[in-house]
Amino acid sequence: MSNVKFMSGENIPLEMHKVRMVQRVHLLPVETRLESMKEAGFNTFLLKNRDIFLDMLSDSGVNAMSENQYAAMMQADDSYAGSETFYRLENSIRDVFGLKYFLPAHQGRACENILAQVFVTPGSVALMNYHFTTTKAHITRMGGSIEEIIGDEGLKITSSAPFKGDMDIDKLNEAIKRIGSGNISFVRIEAGTNLVGGQPVSMKNMREVSKICRASGIKLVYDASLLADNLYFIKTREAEYKNTDLKEIMREIASFFDVVYFSARKLGCARGGGIITSDDEMFFKMRELVPLFEGFLTYGGMSVREMEALSVGLQETADLDIISQTPIFVEAMCEELIKKGVPVVTPPGGLGCHVDAREFCSHIENSQYPSGALAAALYIASGIRAMERGTLSEQRNEDGSEPIASMELIRLALPKRVYTLSQVKYTADRIAWLHKNRELIGGLEFVEEPKVLRFFFGRLKPIGGWAEKLAEQFRKDFGESL
Ligand code: F0G
Secondary structure, eight states: OOSOOOTTOOOOOOOSSOOOOOOOOOOOOHHHHHHHHHHTTTOGGGSOGGGOSEEOSOOTTOSOOOHHHHHHHTTOOOOSSSOHHHHHHHHHHHHHHOOSEEEEESSHHHHHHHHHHHHOOTTOEEEESSOOHHHHHHHHHTTOEEEEOBOGGGGOSSOOOSOTTOBOHHHHHHHHHHHOGGGEEEEEEETTBGGGTSBOOOHHHHHHHHHHHHHHTOOEEEEOTTHHHHHHHHHHHOGGGTTSOHHHHHHHHHHHOSEEEEETTTTTSSSOEEEEEOOHHHHHHHHTHHHHHTOSTTTTTOOHHHHHHHHHHHHHTTOHHHHTHHHHHHHHHHHHHHHTTOOBOSSOOSSEEEEEHHHHTTTSOGGGOHHHHHHHHHHHHHSEEOEEESGGGSOOOTTSOOOOOSOOEEEEEOOTTTOOHHHHHHHHHHHHHHHHTGGGOOOEEEEEOOSSSHHHHOEEEESSSHHHHHHHHHHHHHTTOO
């Protein structure tokens, strides 16, 4: 948000855009929502968009695009090889990151597949501030493992640490010594650390990690998918960068890393992804896999229209008014919830507001998926779709035991420039009602459990008849209201 003060002193997130195209959404009656949840196997991923009022599942591929992005899509140059569109995107990426080579891919996890295939060997370890689901799945698929070395503050639900995504430097040094640099496939830093609540990483921390990796000859990889939010926090929480141009910050970040990759479903508000590097050897190794898995080197599985939108979207990442919208709305939602006594991750991060389901549903066993249950209950109570980010999103251990997640959260993602303040207030209102009635929420158990990434399409059922009781209570309390 630009520097706008309200006379009342209230902290209101003010939009620096106007809406010129809208989509009708529907709020179904609670009884229908209950039926939809049953059909979806109590998994919010399996709900149909037509049954959802506010979709806060993710910001992936659903951010609002700017008029300039749409305009750019009209000049897309469709050609199997060598399209003008590709060179425009390559130029935009070079301009923003200051690195030499760009390999296009159809989305973020495709980049992770390529990185894992090239750099992960059986028995190797990838060190990272924190894992992301698809990152970990690709690394373990290649026989590697991951080790998380996030600072202790990162795993605390409430904290005042401004950069909870930072790596613990002592732990990093210790891990390198213990594992040996030859057995480390790479060190990975994830911007806006997704699974701990969209928490940022500081420039100071990235600089230190880079120094250590360079001195030990270990490759350093940056997952820039959530860079936009992280940039906002560097600019507003790291005093040294208060007056630095955002593009300069992006270039400095890129200079710390050997490889930068990103999901363009998030960064750049389009759909696609890419890998960037200035390292000749790494580039040539990774390049071989692009035509094999993605498509020819000048589109990599992306549509040229999306590539044009991405070229513009990346440039817009350097505009503080544009990138601040999500973090200031997340902060507004967190403040509303805190006022109503709901436990949320603090300080507010990017991406979305994260509710602490372990605390919210402290009466539900971890093995009965409190976050999954809360996400299902929230849909029944409001038509809002959130995402489970806890034990359900983990992969079962080889011996079949359940790895209890260090955090048990539900994420209310705020896609960029999509929802309004009244919709944020409605969300907080329904969550507060659920909090008051939290004893009505029960656990879940699997009916169908896929082995890999089970949270995407696994089906569950409630333990006991709690879902019906919740819907009945809603009707009692809200009368005719939707
Ligand atoms: N890295 C991070 C930090 C992500 O958040 C995601 C996706 C990916 C990689 C994979 O990118 O989806 O384009 O293949 N996150 C989405 C989310 C799915 O909802 O948070 P992708």
